[in-house]
Amino acid sequence: MLTTKQKPLEQILxxxxxxxxxxxxxxxxxxxxxxxxxxxxVLDIKQKLEGxxxxxxxxxxxxxxCNEGLVRATLHAHESKIIASDSLLALCCGVxxxxxxxxxxKMVHPxxxxxxxxxxxxxxxxxxxxxxxxxxxxxxxxxxxxVARCSKYLMNGPCGGSTxxxxxxxxxxxxxxxxxxxxxxxxxxxxxxxxIVAPKDWSVSLTAGAxxxx
Amino acid sequence: MKSxxxxxxxxxxxxxxxxxxxxxxxxxDPEVVRKKAKILKGYxxxxxxxxxxxxxVRLSSWAxxxxxxxxxxxxxxxxxxxxxxxxxxxxxxxxxxxxxLNNMLCLTGDHQTFGNHPKAKGVxxxxxxxxxxxxxxxxxEKKFQCGDPMTVEPRLFIGAAENPFADPLEYRTPRxxxxxxxxxxxxxxxxxxxxxxxxxxxxxxxxAGLDKKIKILAGVAxxxxxxxARYMQNKVPGMDVPEKIIAxxxxxxxxxxxxxxxxxxxxxxxQIKGIKGVAGIHLMAIEWEEVVPExxxxxxxxxxxxxx
Numbered sequence: 387m388l389t390t391k392q393k394p395l396e397q398i399l400x401x402x403x404x405x406x407x408x409x410x411x412x413x414x415x416x417x418x419x420x421x422x423x424x425x426x427x428v429l430d431i432k433q434k435l436e437g438x439x440x441x442x443x444x445x446x447x448x449x450x451x452c453n454e455g456l457v458r459a460t461l462h463a464h465e466s467k468i469i470a471s472d473s474l475l476a477l478c479c480g481v482x483x484x485x486x487x488x489x490x491x492k493m494v495h496p497x498x499x500x501x502x503x504x505x506x507x508x509x510x511x512x513x514x515x516x517x518x519x520x521x522x523x524x525x526x527x528x529x530x531x532x533v534a535r536c537s538k539y540l541m542n543g544p545c546g547g548s549t550x551x552x553x554x555x556x557x558x559x560x561x562x563x564x565x566x567x568x569x570x571x572x573x574x575x576x577x578x579x580x581x582i583v584a585p586k587d588w589s590v591s592l593t594a595g596a597x598x599x600x
Numbered sequence: 601m602k603s604x605x606x607x608x609x610x611x612x613x614x615x616x617x618x619x620x621x622x623x624x625x626x627x628x629d630p631e632v633v634r635k636k637a638k639i640l641k642g643y644x645x646x647x648x649x650x651x652x653x654x655x656x657v658r659l660s661s662w663a664x665x666x667x668x669x670x671x672x673x674x675x676x677x678x679x680x681x682x683x684x685x686x687x688x689x690x691x692x693x694x695x696x697x698x699x700x701l702n703n704m705l706c707l708t709g710d711h712q713t714f715g716n717h718p719k720a721k722g723v724x725x726x727x728x729x730x731x732x733x734x735x736x737x738x739x740x741e742k743k744f745q746c747g748d749p750m751t752v753e754p755r756l757f758i759g760a761a762e763n764p765f766a767d768p769l770e771y772r773t774p775r776x777x778x779x780x781x782x783x784x785x786x787x788x789x790x791x792x793x794x795x796x797x798x799x800x801x802x803x804x805x806x807x808a809g810l811d812k813k814i815k816i817l818a819g820v821a822x823x824x825x826x827x828x829a830r831y832m833q834n835k836v837p838g839m840d841v842p843e844k845i846i847a848x849x850x851x852x853x854x855x856x857x858x859x860x861x862x863x864x865x866x867x868x869x870x871q872i873k874g875i876k877g878v879a880g881i882h883l884m885a886i887e888w889e890e891v892v893p894e895x896x897x898x899x900x901x902x903x904x905x906x907x908x
Contacts, residue, residue, distance in 0.1 A: 538682075538708055538722065542729035542778060544771070545708050546763030546790060547837035554837035555711050567768050579774060582733060582782055585686060585726045585745060 423477030451482030480516035487529025520590030617880030655715025680709025697754030736783030811877030
């Protein structure tokens with residue numbers, strides 16, 4: 387179980403600042419269990435977005451958003467609605483946001499913070515995608531996680547060691563910031579890189595902060 | 601003036617600046633630092649003192665800075681995010697300012713897997729841009745990162761590094777802009793052997809108006825041997841050593857390679873002088889400090905300005 391908490395509405399609305407048409411995603415796996423991204427919560431956020439003047443172009447509830455293949459197959463049926471949207475808002479863990487970013491060429495805004503893994507492996511098992519840092523930054527990084535994938539956890543990367551798309555640490559590791567820049571370039575959203583991302587709040591992270599209680 | 605930095609005074613005077621580099625030893629021997637500082641004195645306006653470069657344990661930067669300062673160098677204390685979290689960084693920032701040091705260079709740091717303790721846990725609580733912003737907030741707003749106020753601020757001249765040759769190339773100008781916006785006063789670049797590529801980068805920097813916001817010191821270093829050149833070409837991430845540089849070294853007899861390397865370095869400095877927007881050079885003669893006086897003199901950069 388990947389434990390999530392919904393981000394504050396003000397933060398989500400800040401992400402959607404320049405956007406009007408939003409496609410909503412919920413996850414019937416862990417997020418439904420956490421009451422952060424099941425049907426009830428998705429309908430609730432739909433109402434709140436509409437109250438803030440947004441248009442919700444469509445909703446999709448996916449059994450496990452960490453399953454990249456399932457996300458791809460499910461969203462295929464919604465293709466025209468997604469194309470007509472400015473962006474997607476995903477109420478799920480960081481793995482789900484990244485699986486969606488992997489298959490959709492639109493900004494996928496994280497609606498939740500992933501705060502703990504709670505003992506269950508994600509379905510997308512190829513490499514590390516989410517470190518449960520509790521302070522999700524995928525908003526700034528085009529849906530690719532620098533905490534899980536940059537060797538120096540840079541928030542304002544890349545460092546001077548990025549060469550031909552590879553990390554200075556190993557030729558086997560893609561430079562996360564090259565991937566981020568490539569994706570933001572493709573989306574025409576390199577402006578995201580101008581923000582000086584503030585020091586992270588590590589106190590909410592499972593690995594660097596709160597201890598497991600029992 | 602933001603600080604008592606000699607380097608800042610040189611920039612203010614409008615003269616081309618020269619900075620050098622001192623690598624502390626992997627031992628508790630202060631003589632190594634004294635010896636290097638004595639060689640550089642009078643030939644550089646300030647000198648970087650490295651902070652565990654290549655992630656190898658060495659005498660700490662702030663301590664070596666103090667030794668170099670006693671000799672008469674204006675040290676630039678390098679500080680990396682690899683080994684310290686925001687608490688330790690801020691304590692060291694207060695410490696170096698209290699010791700009378702005037703300059704600090706903000707770096708993320710070479711990754712721990714490159715050094716002699718590859719099993720170490722890297723810290724990386726914050727990154728170099730966040731560090732720049734933190735020092736600036738401490739200096740100009742008298743506030744810690746958490747927002748708490750302080751009575752006496754660290755009056756440090758803030759430096760950062762940039763690599764014009766790292767990928768993705770198209771993002772190198774916006775990244776420098778980000779460092780300038782975060783509060784860096786000056787930049788030292790990666791060592792330049794590909795002057796043409798550096799000139800193109802500077803053109804983009806000027807187009808963005810960044811040379812007016814931040815002082816740019818071009819990194820240069822003499823090559824001692826063909827082996828060293830090949831190592832930099834193939835093994836150092838983000839280094840650009842064109843084949844023609846190596847061909848020039850190969851064209852001379854083996855015993856004259858080092859001399860040719862010095863000549864190349866002076867030649868590169870002279871080419872850089874012609875590039876608009878460059879505020880000076882950062883001369884890195886690592887473990888070869890004794891050639892610094894010759895290079896600075898022959899590049900026509902003497903005497904260094906003196907201020908009362």
